Amino acid sequence: MNRSRATLGEVAGRAGVSPMTASYTYNRPERVSEEARAKVLAAAAELGYAGPDAKARSLRRGSSRTVGVVLGEQLSYAFEDPGAAAFLSGVARVCAAAGYGVTILPITGAADDARRIHETSADGFIVWTTVDGDPVLSAVVASGRPGVVHGGPATEGLALVGIDDAAAARQVGLVAFAGARRPAVLSFPLDRRRIAGVVRGPATTAARVPFPVTRDRLRGYRTAARARGHSWSDVVVSVCARNDADEAERAARSLLSGPHRPDAIAAMGDELAGGVMRAARTLGVRVPQDLAVTGWDDSRRARELKLTTVAQSLAEQGAACADFVLGAEPARDFSAAWTVVERGSTAANAARRPRT
Amino acid sequence: MNRSRATLGEVAGRAGVSPMTASYTYNRPERVSEEARAKVLAAAAELGYAGPDAKARSLRRGSSRTVGVVLGEQLSYAFEDPGAAAFLSGVARVCAAAGYGVTILPITGAADDARRIHETSADGFIVWTTVDGDPVLSAVVASGRPGVVHGGPATEGLALVGIDDAAAARQVGLVAFAGARRPAVLSFPLDRRRIAGVVRGPATTAARVPFPVTRDRLRGYRTAARARGHSWSDVVVSVCARNDADEAERAARSLLSGPHRPDAIAAMGDELAGGVMRAARTLGVRVPQDLAVTGWDDSRRARELKLTTVAQSLAEQGAACADFVLGAEPARDFSAAWTVVERGSTAANAARRPRT
C-alpha cells in the first residue's frame, strides 16, 4: 500500500471526479452528493490516502491553524512549574476547541531564538515567563503575527495578559506582615541565571530584576512591609532557583535557624510556602503563632495546608491568551481577577491588626 | 511598515537580484557574495520582511521540521506528571538541536482525535501514554509518517521505546515484598477513566488494564508476590487516579488504618511512594521496620526520601523517540536501561532475605 503518498488529484482521478469534488469531500462534505463522496472515499481508501496534506493546506489557506507558545525557560523548568502546566492546559483547551494545534518553542537563550520564531509556521504567539528586553519579544513583533505576553514585560505591538502582581503582593503582604517584627520574602529567581541565595531589599531594585512578575511582586511586598512599619532594607529576601517545595524547605530552615529568625514569610508560590510549612514543623516553629506564612496561586496544596494565598486562575489566563491569538477576543490587554484567600497560616483578621 | 507582508520575490526585486539569490541569502549564506547578501538584507529591512514564510517552505521542502507529540491525556494530567515533563524535555532537547519544533497534540478522547493527527503538518509522531486499541495509533500509521510509541502498546508499523516494565516491577517487587506478610501495591490508573479505589489481584488481569505500562508493572509485581509466597488474590491493589503524593497519602492512610495493614507497599511512582512515606510517618508506622516502601523513576524525591526505586531515564527515552522520528536512529524498538536502586525504605539485603 502506498504510504499516503497519493495526492488529492490522484484520488480525484481514480474516483472519476475533479480535484475540487475531492477537496469538497474533505472540507465541505455538505456540498457534495452522497454518491460522489462515496466514490472519493473509496478511491482514497484504495490509495491509502489519509486526507489533504497539512503543509499544502497551510500555504494555500495562509494559516497553519497552530499557535506557538514560547516558554522562556528550558523545558525541564517550565514543566516543573505547576503554574506553567495550568496555563498551558488553558491554552490547549481553547486551541483544541478551535481545531488549532499548539507548538512549543522552548527558549535556549542562544542567538537563534529569534530565528526559531520566524521559522515556525504558527499563526500567532503566546509568550510565557520572559524577561525585559528578550529578543524573542521583538522577533514576535517583527513576525507580523499576533502575539500576547503573559505576565509582562509590556511590549509595544503585543497584548498583555496577567494580574496586577504588585497590588496582589501588597495585599497578601499586608496580611503576612501584620504584627510581624521580622518579615521575610521567599522569592522566585530574579533573572534567567536563577541564582539562589539571600539578599536584602535594596538588591531587589527594579533594574536588577528582569523577570517582570518577580519584580512586581517584590515591589508589592515592599509596599506592604513599609505599610507595616518596616524598612525594606531590613527585609530578608531569600531567592529560590525554582518553584520547588524542597528547595524552599532548605531555604526556610536556614532562615528559621539563623540569628534573625523571621516571624512572617511571604512566598511567591504555594510550593515554596509548602516548603516553609515543612521547615517550620520540623523545627517546632508554630504556624501562625510563631510564624505567618503566605503563598501564591491557591493551588490544591494551598487548600490542604490551609495557606493564606493569592488566588488567580492561570488556566483562565492561558485561555485568554489563546482567545486573543485566535482573534476571538479584542486585541487589548487583559487584567485577570485575583483575590487574597485568608486561611490558617496567618492570624485571623491579620489584615486589620494594628502594626507592632 | 508592512507587517511582514512582503514576499521573498518582492525583496529580491527591490534588491535588484533574482529570487534565488534572495533565497540563498537566508538558506545558504555561504553561496552568496557579501555584496548581494547585504543588498538583500537591506531590502528586507526596508520592507519589514522577517524571513521566508514557514508554510511555503514546508510545502516546498516536503517537511515542516516539526515533530508531533501525542499526549494520551488531558493536558492538565500530562503536565502534572513529572515523568511526562522529563520525557518531553528529552524530546525537546533533541528536536531543538536539530532545528525542529514540537507540536503538542492532546487527546480529547473524542472521535476527532484521528483527524487531528492528519491535520497536523508534523513530519512524524511520538505517542505518550496511550491505551490498547487507541484509534490514534492507527491514525499515525495511516498518516504514512514515522511514529514511535512510548511504553506501548506494541503496534505494527510503529517503533516502541520503553523499559521492560514487567521485569523491573518483578525485581523491585522482590525487594519490596521480601519478608512481607501482607504485600500491597499502589497503582497508576488502569484505564482512561482513572477510577481510584481498592481492588485485588484478580481484577487486574490483562484484559481489564488497557494501559500497557500499568498492566506490565502489575504483572511484574504479581510474579514477585508469588515468588515471595503470596497468592495474587491476597494482594491489595490500591489505584490512584494520578501520580500525586497527596492522593497516595490518603490511599495509604486508608490501607494502613484498615484491618489488614500492609507491611510492604510497592508504588508505581516516586510521588506515590512519597505519599506512603508521609502517611506512615503520620500514623507512627516505621519504615522500613514496619513497612517496606518502593517507588519508581528515581526522581529527586526518591533520593531525598531514601526510597528504594526503579531508576530509568525518561528524558533519555524521550530523546530516543525524537532521534527515531528524525531518522537519526535505526527504525527499531529501543529497550532502555533500568536498575533497581536500593535505599533505606526497604530492609538491607531484602532481595536476598528468605521468604517468611
Added chain:
DNA sequence: CTGTTAGCGCTTTCAT
C-alpha cells in the same frame, strides 16, 4: 556565484 524554470498539493474564485 547567480539565474531560469518548474511545481510542491492544495483550495479560492468564479463559472456552469
Added chain:
DNA sequence: ATGAAAGCGCTAACAG
C-alpha cells in the same frame, strides 16, 4: 452540485 483556472511563497534541480 461540480469543475477549470490560477496561484499561495518558496526552493530543488539544473543551467550558466
